[in-house]
Amino acid sequence: MRTLLLTSLFCVCAAAQVRYEDIMKGPTENWLTYAGNYQGWRYSPLKNITVDNAGSLAPKWVYHVPNAKGLRTSPLVYKGVMYVTNSNSMYALDAVSGRLIWQYLDTRAKGQGVNRGSAILGDRVYFTSNDNYLTALDRQTGALIFSKNFADASKGISSTSAPLVVKDKVIVGSAGGDSGMRGFVAALSPTTGEEIWRTYTVPAKGEKGADSWGDLVEWGGGATWLSGTFDAETNTLYWTTGNPWPDFTGKARSGDNLYTCSLVALDLETGKWKWHFQFTPHDTHDWDAQSWPVLIDMEFRGKMRKVVLHANRNGFFYVLDRNTGEFLRATKLIDKVTWASGIDDKGVPVLIPGMDPSPDGKWVCPSVKGATNWMGQSYNPGTGLLYILTLEQCGMFNSSSQEPVPMKNFSGGGATEDGGQVILRAIDPKTAKRAWEYPMTGGGRMWTGTVSTASGVLFSGDDDGHLLALDAKTGKHLWHFNMGESLTASPITYEVGGKQYVAIASATAIFSFGLFEPMQSVPLPKITITK
Amino acid sequence: MRFAVFLFLALPLAAQHGQYVGGSKHPEIGNPQAIAAGSKLYATSCAGCHGPDGSGGRGPNLVRRSLWHPLNDENIFSAIRNGIPGADMPPTKLPDDQTWQLVAFLHALIGPASENTIPGDAAAGEQIFWGSKAGCSGCHAIAGKGGKMGPDLTNVGGSHPLALIKESVVEPSKDLTFLGNEGVTVTMRNGQVLKGVARNRDNYSMQVVDRKGDLHLISMMDVKELAIKDGSPMPGDYGKRLSATELRDLLAYLGHQVSRPQGISPQDKN
Numbered sequence: 020m021r022t023l024l025l026t027s028l029f030c031v032c033a034a035a036q037v038r039y040e041d042i043m044k045g046p047t048e049n050w051l052t053y054a055g056n057y058q059g060w061r062y063s064p065l066k067n068i069t070v071d072n073a074g075s076l077a078p079k080w081v082y083h084v085p086n087a088k089g090l091r092t093s094p095l096v097y098k099g100v101m102y103v104t105n106s107n108s109m110y111a112l113d114a115v116s117g118r119l120i121w122q123y124l125d126t127r128a129k130g131q132g133v134n135r136g137s138a139i140l141g142d143r144v145y146f147t148s149n150d151n152y153l154t155a156l157d158r159q160t161g162a163l164i165f166s167k168n169f170a171d172a173s174k175g176i177s178s179t180s181a182p183l184v185v186k187d188k189v190i191v192g193s194a195g196g197d198s199g200m201r202g203f204v205a206a207l208s209p210t211t212g213e214e215i216w217r218t219y220t221v222p223a224k225g226e227k228g229a230d231s232w233g234d235l236v237e238w239g240g241g242a243t244w245l246s247g248t249f250d251a252e253t254n255t256l257y258w259t260t261g262n263p264w265p266d267f268t269g270k271a272r273s274g275d276n277l278y279t280c281s282l283v284a285l286d287l288e289t290g291k292w293k294w295h296f297q298f299t300p301h302d303t304h305d306w307d308a309q310s311w312p313v314l315i316d317m318e319f320r321g322k323m324r325k326v327v328l329h330a331n332r333n334g335f336f337y338v339l340d341r342n343t344g345e346f347l348r349a350t351k352l353i354d355k356v357t358w359a360s361g362i363d364d365k366g367v368p369v370l371i372p373g374m375d376p377s378p379d380g381k382w383v384c385p386s387v388k389g390a391t392n393w394m395g396q397s398y399n400p401g402t403g404l405l406y407i408l409t410l411e412q413c414g415m416f417n418s419s420s421q422e423p424v425p426m427k428n429f430s431g432g433g434a435t436e437d438g439g440q441v442i443l444r445a446i447d448p449k450t451a452k453r454a455w456e457y458p459m460t461g462g463g464r465m466w467t468g469t470v471s472t473a474s475g476v477l478f479s480g481d482d483d484g485h486l487l488a489l490d491a492k493t494g495k496h497l498w499h500f501n502m503g504e505s506l507t508a509s510p511i512t513y514e515v516g517g518k519q520y521v522a523i524a525s526a527t528a529i530f531s532f533g534l535f536e537p538m539q540s541v542p543l544p545k546i547t548i549t550k
Numbered sequence: 551m552r553f554a555v556f557l558f559l560a561l562p563l564a565a566q567h568g569q570y571v572g573g574s575k576h577p578e579i580g581n582p583q584a585i586a587a588g589s590k591l592y593a594t595s596c597a598g599c600h601g602p603d604g605s606g607g608r609g610p611n612l613v614r615r616s617l618w619h620p621l622n623d624e625n626i627f628s629a630i631r632n633g634i635p636g637a638d639m640p641p642t643k644l645p646d647d648q649t650w651q652l653v654a655f656l657h658a659l660i661g662p663a664s665e666n667t668i669p670g671d672a673a674a675g676e677q678i679f680w681g682s683k684a685g686c687s688g689c690h691a692i693a694g695k696g697g698k699m700g701p702d703l704t705n706v707g708g709s710h711p712l713a714l715i716k717e718s719v720v721e722p723s724k725d726l727t728f729l730g731n732e733g734v735t736v737t738m739r740n741g742q743v744l745k746g747v748a749r750n751r752d753n754y755s756m757q758v759v760d761r762k763g764d765l766h767l768i769s770m771m772d773v774k775e776l777a778i779k780d781g782s783p784m785p786g787d788y789g790k791r792l793s794a795t796e797l798r799d800l801l802a803y804l805g806h807q808v809s810r811p812q813g814i815s816p817q818d819k820n
Contacts, residue, residue, distance in 0.1 A: 168810075544773040
């Protein structure tokens with residue numbers, strides 16, 4: 020057995036290059052892109068850990084990331100090496116032992132914002148610094164190949180998301196929409212970092228859609244905080260856009276504020292706009308469209324449709340035709356939604372009057388955190404269910420009468436929340452009905468994503484800092500582990516040497532779990548010191 | 551090969567360098583005239599104990615010390631002015647302006663090479679780096695080109711003082727702990743033999759980069775024998791192999807290797 024293992028463990032060959040086709044396959048023993056596959060499923064075909072044996076999961080190793088607090092990284096794994104990120108830094112770990120192989124720290128980067136992960140192609144791994152440098156490193160040695168700036172940090176733009184590699188492009192987004200900036204999606208060269216195209220999510224003055232704004236359109240926000248998804252059949256990227264700025268007062272930006280709080284479909288080759296759908300026109304509650312669009316084919320009203328699913332912060336769960344952007348259905352994601360009575364047959368919210376933020380405060384459900392947020396939802400083709408961490412919570416929204424000034428950390432007011440409950444929900448996208456739900460104790464923090472497997476196990480984190488394994492069909496508890504910290508990241512699963520692992524970042528460390536097996540004694544080798 | 555150790559051990563320290571260099575407000579810091587004046591003062595007042603290039607003697611190596619215990623400019627000023635009680639470092643009677651000139655010189659000496667004036671011909675040094683006489687690029691990479699077994703030098707000038715780069719080239723095995731960058735020959739239980747640099751080695755696993763740059767993940771269950779090189783895998787004869795001019799030019803080339811300018815994005819320049 021050891022000899023067999025040796026073959027697989029011995030060499031991570033330079034000749035083995037990560038190709039687009041490998042990423043296209045979705046997770047195997049590897050995990051090659053943020054959401055697992057291009058469709059955004061966070062679904063793994065691995066079957067080593069099952070509903071029957073998940074109870075014997077045990078920690079295998081921990082790696083404490085230097086200076087980490089509130090890690091949000093989702094690891095990648097390729098041929099036994101795990102890549103994790105923190106602010107302006109990347110670490111390569113042995114995915115079996117957790118030992119550090121190399122680290123890269125950009126000491127000259129400005130800002131210490133969060134980082135959600137990396138991308139991989141060929142013999143390189145990519146991540147972005149807080150101040151918008153796409154950085155390419157040799158995946159085996161961590162050597163710097165290039166670090167190329169793609170956006171101006173002095174204009175309020177920062178970078179937090181994992182890049183998405185598709186074919187010969189590295190797609191990056193933009194963060195920072197809460198202090199005034201102009202959001203975009205850009206395609207960069209994986210060879211040099213040079214820009215191939217850039218598409219803004221908010222129009223320039225005079226452009227189509229600019230009349231849905233006031234004078235501040237060019238600081239309007241529409242950040243692209245999260246990684247998007249990709250449909251190879253139509254060569255289309257799907258990306259969600261953030262809230263308009265100033266967040267909590269809309270008086271300086273009358274109109275729908277296109278194309279904020281939207282889903283946009285872009286051509287991969289050119290960045291050309293295909294269609295958009297706006298979930299929350301003229302948002303005043305900071306309800307970005309956050310979680311990535313999930314692409315599936317499913318029966319809808321008796322007909323097979325190619326759809327895109329999106330669980331929005333505004334409290335509704337949407338189904339759109341992904342080729343045309345046609346609105347198909349929206350249903351409540353959480354029980355208590357007080358700003359709109361529903362979504363009409365054109366996809367427009369039916370507003371309940373008087374729910375905008377006010378100087379004295381307005382109590383609105385969902386809270387500013389939203390019904391769900393950026394944490395990874397997952398889709399399991401075996402169960403046909405979509406798994407989403409939701410938050411039943413209301414909050415107070417205040418508006419400010421100050422004149423908005425970009426780049427001064429002015430958000431037009433503020434919001435607080437109180438109480439609330441996190442509930443992990445399994446939704447049948449065909450009917451929008453809940454198959455099951457798993458309510459959690461905790462402080463209503465809600466920041467952990469999900470991953471599910473072909474063997475019917477769903478992994479997520481609860482609101483008290485436990486990593487969980489549930490039966491993906493029924494929601495039945497199988498296993499938990501107290502991580503000792505808040506969880507603000509999404510788990511992944513991978514395999515090395517025929518053994519399946521589940522990894523997740525806690526606030527300060529990376530943990531990896533596998534099925535318990537008694538430790539074998541490790542003999543010391545004969546060691547000689549040579550000149 | 552020495553750089554491996556620096557990069558591996560000194561990364562958190564590199565961050566402190568950045569804070570240190572960027573955090574100073576005194577006008578003499580970075581002022582070439584002040585640095586030149588400070589250099590003269592250093593030669594007469596400090597070099598006797600700390601060495602002409604700061605590499606130490608009776609007093610500590612100032613350049614290396616800066617890696618494990620960086621001081622800010624005010625701390626350096628205070629040490630010069632007041633001395634170190636209990637040590638041989640005496641107080642000085644230099645006036646404020648001269649003391650700040652000394653601080654400016656020390657700041658330049660122990661800050662990243664690229665932020666200071668570097669003597670030599672970097673273009674000539676580039677030829678040496680990539681040429682066969684020195685053979686640096688057989689093991690070291692810059693911007694994705696070159697060898698992969700040795701540490702990456704793409705940002706060596708942006709992260710290390712020139713004096714330390716020089717020491718690493720000329721005396722690669724001096725004062726170093728090699729855990730993390732040991733030269734190893736691994737004999738596996740199945741007879742396979744692997745030579746390379748161990749990026750990590752513990753009693754249970756080992757991660758080795760070979761000369762081609764391939765990474766090998768090894769369970770110690772599979773290792774029969776392990777030979778560890780006593781010293782850096784980098785040749786120790788560069789002080790003889792290269793002429794003084796060649797060495798100076800090579801250092802000039804290395805000192806200019808920066809992944810990006812200090813704290814400036816391209817747009818900031820506009």
